[in-house]
Amino acid sequence: MRLFDTHAHLHFPDFAEDLPAVVERARAAGVRAMVTIGTDRETNRAVVELSKQYPDVWATVGIHPHDAGDAAEADFEEIERLARDEYWVVGFGEMGLDFFRDLSPRDAQAKVFRRQIDIARRVRKPLVIHCRDAHDETLAILGEERAGETGGVMHCFSGDVAIARRCLDLGLYISLAGPVTYKNARALPDVARFVPEDRLVVETDCPYLPPTPHRGKRNEPAYVGLTAEHVAGLRGADPEALSDALTVNAARLFRITLT
Ligand SMILES: [Zn+2]
Numbered sequence: 101m102r103l104f105d106t107h108a109h110l111h112f113p114d115f116a117e118d119l120p121a122v123v124e125r126a127r128a129a130g131v132r133a134m135v136t137i138g139t140d141r142e143t144n145r146a147v148v149e150l151s152k153q154y155p156d157v158w159a160t161v162g163i164h165p166h167d168a169g170d171a172a173e174a175d176f177e178e179i180e181r182l183a184r185d186e187y188w189v190v191g192f193g194e195m196g197l198d199f200f201r202d203l204s205p206r207d208a209q210a211k212v213f214r215r216q217i218d219i220a221r222r223v224r225k226p227l228v229i230h231c232r233d234a235h236d237e238t239l240a241i242l243g244e245e246r247a248g249e250t251g252g253v254m255h256c257f258s259g260d261v262a263i264a265r266r267c268l269d270l271g272l273y274i275s276l277a278g279p280v281t282y283k284n285a286r287a288l289p290d291v292a293r294f295v296p297e298d299r300l301v302v303e304t305d306c307p308y309l310p311p312t313p314h315r316g317k318r319n320e321p322a323y324v325g326l327t328a329e330h331v332a333g334l335r336g337a338d339p340e341a342l343s344d345a346l347t348v349n350a351a352r353l354f355r356i357t358l359t
């Protein structure tokens with residue numbers, strides 16, 4: 101089994117005690133690469149440091165919509181510098197809009213989102229997009245800011261088939277996380293069947309959202325195979341072949357050469 105966890109937060113305190121063991125379990129489960137995702141000033145520094153310690157862990161730098169209200173000019177400069185200078189930084193994000201928790205003013209979220217797309221287009225690295233209860237607004241911004249020129253992924257996709265189609269039309273990948281395995285997965289099984297095989301990836305978003313049967317516990321990259329297997333079941337695909345295809349997609353998305 102060859103797997104790729106496209107979205108993890110390995111630098112979070114949840115993993116401070118046992119990260120080497122977490123990475124070991126991921127490798128043993130067939131995870132060939134993981135991307136640890138920055139969300140604010142402190143974590144952007146932390147992801148770069150962490151990715152330097154593990155040859156199979158890569159990083160993205162960005163400002164989460166929750167943190168948009170606190171973003172300063174220096175943060176955008178640092179993101180751009182890290183993405184230009186650091187070998188292990190393979191993308192920007194997570195960025196986007198979150199109208200579910202609304203932890204930052206919506207106009208600040210939109211402004212910070214647009215600014216990061218602009219940086220990503222200039223640096224030519226893909227976007228990792230977070231979107232909750234804001235699909236129309238997110239897709240409008242992605243279109244207006246010509247996000248298709250740099251590409252990216254809708255992480256932890258939570259929309260329906262119609263929204264998935266609009267994301268694909270923008271040139272984005274769709275990433276499915278643990279919720280596709282839940283009983284109340286809503287439209288996600290249909291999305292899992294709908295997205296063309298060459299545009300789909302999987303993630304854990306660990307430590308959050310563990311796939312069945314690990315709900316209620318800490319999530320970790322070793323579990324990404326459970327989501328991939330579930331998606332294979334929904335599509336009537338061979339789990340090993342699909343996992344391999346998703347791994348190739350993720351490597352293409354982040355422009356990583358897997359050895
Ligand atoms: Zn997110």
Ligand SMILES: [Zn+2]
Pocket residue numbers: 107109137194305
């Ligand atoms: Zn995340």
